[in-house]
Amino acid sequence: MPRPLAAAIREVSFYSAVLFFVVIAAFPFYWMVITAFKTNSDLYTLTNIPFWFNEAPTLAHIKYLFTQTLFARWLLNSLIIGVCVVAITLVTALPAGYSLARMTGRSGETLGIGIFMTYLVPPTLLFLPLSRVISMLGLQDSMWSLVLVYPTFTIPFCTWLLMGFFKAVPREIEEAAVVDGCSILGAFIKMVLPVSVPAILTVVIFTFTLTLQEFVYALTFISSSAQKTITLGVATDLVRGDIYFWGELMAGALIAAIPVAIAYNLFLDRFIAGITGGAVK
Amino acid sequence: MSAVLTKDIVKTFADVNAVDGISLAVPDGEFMVLLGPSGCGKTTFLRIICGLERQTTGDILIGGTVVNDIPPRARGVAMMFQSYGLYPHYKIRDNIAFPLRTQRVARAEIENKVEWASNLLGIGHLLDRRPRQLSGGERQRVALARALVREPTVLLLDEPLSNLDAKLRASARNEIKQFQQRVGTTTIYVTHDQVEAMGMGDRIAVIDHGRVRQVGTPTAIYDDPADRFVATFVGTPPMNLVAWNGGHLGFRPENFLPRELIDDSAVTEFSFRVDRSEYLGSERIVYGVLEGLESVQEITAKLPPAHVDQESIRPGEWHAFAVRNSALCYFDKDGKRAIRH
Ligand SMILES: Nc1ncnc2c1ncn2[C@@H]1O[C@H](COP(=O)(O)OP(=O)(O)OP(=O)(O)O)[C@@H](O)[C@H]1O
Ligand SMILES: [Mg+2]
Numbered sequence: 310m311p312r313p314l315a316a317a318i319r320e321v322s323f324y325s326a327v328l329f330f331v332v333i334a335a336f337p338f339y340w341m342v343i344t345a346f347k348t349n350s351d352l353y354t355l356t357n358i359p360f361w362f363n364e365a366p367t368l369a370h371i372k373y374l375f376t377q378t379l380f381a382r383w384l385l386n387s388l389i390i391g392v393c394v395v396a397i398t399l400v401t402a403l404p405a406g407y408s409l410a411r412m413t414g415r416s417g418e419t420l421g422i423g424i425f426m427t428y429l430v431p432p433t434l435l436f437l438p439l440s441r442v443i444s445m446l447g448l449q450d451s452m453w454s455l456v457l458v459y460p461t462f463t464i465p466f467c468t469w470l471l472m473g474f475f476k477a478v479p480r481e482i483e484e485a486a487v488v489d490g491c492s493i494l495g496a497f498i499k500m501v502l503p504v505s506v507p508a509i510l511t512v513v514i515f516t517f518t519l520t521l522q523e524f525v526y527a528l529t530f531i532s533s534s535a536q537k538t539i540t541l542g543v544a545t546d547l548v549r550g551d552i553y554f555w556g557e558l559m560a561g562a563l564i565a566a567i568p569v570a571i572a573y574n575l576f577l578d579r580f581i582a583g584i585t586g587g588a589v590k
Numbered sequence: 591m592s593a594v595l596t597k598d599i600v601k602t603f604a605d606v607n608a609v610d611g612i613s614l615a616v617p618d619g620e621f622m623v624l625l626g627p628s629g630c631g632k633t634t635f636l637r638i639i640c641g642l643e644r645q646t647t648g649d650i651l652i653g654g655t656v657v658n659d660i661p662p663r664a665r666g667v668a669m670m671f672q673s674y675g676l677y678p679h680y681k682i683r684d685n686i687a688f689p690l691r692t693q694r695v696a697r698a699e700i701e702n703k704v705e706w707a708s709n710l711l712g713i714g715h716l717l718d719r720r721p722r723q724l725s726g727g728e729r730q731r732v733a734l735a736r737a738l739v740r741e742p743t744v745l746l747l748d749e750p751l752s753n754l755d756a757k758l759r760a761s762a763r764n765e766i767k768q769f770q771q772r773v774g775t776t777t778i779y780v781t782h783d784q785v786e787a788m789g790m791g792d793r794i795a796v797i798d799h800g801r802v803r804q805v806g807t808p809t810a811i812y813d814d815p816a817d818r819f820v821a822t823f824v825g826t827p828p829m830n831l832v833a834w835n836g837g838h839l840g841f842r843p844e845n846f847l848p849r850e851l852i853d854d855s856a857v858t859e860f861s862f863r864v865d866r867s868e869y870l871g872s873e874r875i876v877y878g879v880l881e882g883l884e885s886v887q888e889i890t891a892k893l894p895p896a897h898v899d900q901e902s903i904r905p906g907e908w909h910a911f912a913v914r915n916s917a918l919c920y921f922d923k924d925g926k927r928a929i930r931h
Contacts, residue, residue: 481675484642489736490663490692503679 370556383542406471592653599648610800623791668742
């Protein structure tokens with residue numbers, strides 16, 4: 310086969326494979342975006358081609374969300390819950406992951422896996438006992454119940470994640486700091502934490518996303534609209550019986566998705582590589 | 591500045607004794623070199639002294655106080671790690687300054703010291719970079735600078751020059767030695783390079799399999815080895831050993847000369863068959879076998895080229911060689927040095 314032809318075939322097959330996956334990954338997002346900005350008549354006219362705008366785009370759905378529903382409140386609730394859970398998770402998982410990685414020898418590994426296992430118990434099983442706990446604490450129908458419950462799955466996962474990362478931090482860095490006059494805590498704060506920024510960012514974003522998308526606990530613990538999270542509010546208040554407010558649903562999902570997408574793209578890629586380079590031989 | 595005294599230090603990992611009863615007294619201000627093959631426990635021993643590793647049994651005294659239960663930061667020891675342990679997120683300047691900052695040294699003084707240490711090791715132009723932007727040898731010098739800026743009770747250096755080129759190594763060797771003599775810090779210096787050990791140490795402790803085989807001045811270690819291990823570990827080429835009376839007889843290659851070159855009658859003569867020779871400029875190394883004697887390795891002779899030319903030691907021929915009796919060492923069947931026979 311002549312060379313240019315072989316090269317062309319290689320290029321074409323490579324890019325068609327890429328294109329295939331891009332379409333699969335991006336299509337739902339595209340669908341969400343156009344639905345959020347379509348007029349209702351465009352959405353519900355069956356003869357219209359659904360893949361693009363047949364009528365001029367509109368901001369009506371977004372306006373409806375902010376004026377006719379508690380959408381702004383849900384956003385705020387989700388944000389508050391997310392921030393609190395991230396804080397609780399970090400405060401717990403950082404020292405836990407570090408001690409599992411450094412101070413327990415071989416049993417640390419087993420213990421870490423054990424902790425991770427608890428993450429795998431589904432909320433559909435756990436919400437029953439947990440609802441007892443919530444009602445005993447008098448937190449029924451309050452968003453603070455979620456601040457309490459969400460760490461039950463974010464902490465195990467993040468502890469396990471951080472444990473793996475801390476193991477990869479060269480021990481000599483902390484040892485040098487300890488010999489140079491730090492306490493173990495000092496070495497952890499001055500050396501290990503700065504070097505672990507990529508892992509910490511991963512944990513922050515991951516935890517935040519988990520709380521943002523959680524549904525089962527929110528649905529079972531909360532009923533009044535003002536206490537709802539965005540995931541719950543959009544799904545319960547914008548689906549009335551069998552009537553779906555498609556434009557508002559998609560607009561709500563879009564607004565919730567944008568900050569997360571930005572966070573992923575902006576931070577993760579940039580920080581993930583090479584912070585510990587050069588520490589050891 | 592303080593003396594270091596270790597009493598019967600043992601460190602056991604799972605099933606191996608990495609350190610197997612080291613008792614070592616390093617007086618205040620001494621430059622002690624630990625010399626030994628790879629894996630003999632040198633690093634482990636240093637880590638025990640600075641407190642990163644807890645000995646299984648035994649005591650450590652720094653400046654007369656037992657420090658077994660004192661954490662590393664309170665021991666006041668400076669250590670340079672074999673694998674450097676630089677702080678990756680700090681600039682080189684801050685790496686070097688870190689031990690001073692934790693001791694709350696005044697800012698102006700920190701600057702002076704960082705400048706002094708970086709100039710000493712020729713890394714002044716790298717101060718604003720980060721460790722990952724440095725070559726291996728540069729990183730090593732940063733690690734060394736970080737150990738030297740402090741005024742520690744004891745300075746522990748774990749193979750500090752292993753990654754430098756020959757020229758840098760020679761100058762750094764010189765700088766470290768001068769620095770140590772000027773400041774008088776008790777120093778324990780780990781190496782497996784004998785040239786470094788012989789050239790720098792006030793005394794050398796030769797270690798093998800977690801035990802001290804001999805402690806002594808470079809002269810004593812070289813001329814008066816306590817056992818077969820020390821005799822063959824120190825010196826290139828190593829000491830020749832031949833089976834003798836159930837034990838071994840040893841002599842250094844440079845003492846093994848053609849009979850006519852030794853102007854003495856108290857000699858032991860050998861018949862030496864030359865197999866090959868290497869000319870190294872300042873010396874000629876000749877390899878061969880001895881008649882009627884079993885040797886541990888090939889017998890070598892280190893000859894002064896000025897006196898012995900290529901023609902007079904042709905390969906394949908037998909030559910009359912000899913060693914002065916005073917230069918012979920006898921080792922018994924356990925490898926221990928016996929009284930001169
Ligand atoms: N944490 C550990 N766990 C188990 N074994 C260890 C550990 N650290 C060291 N050892 C073992 O102890 C012995 C001594 O190791 P050490 O690092 O002290 O050697 P060394 O003399 O510094 O060698 P080198 O010259 O190669 O640096 C080795 O056999 C090593 O395998
Ligand atoms: Mg070592």
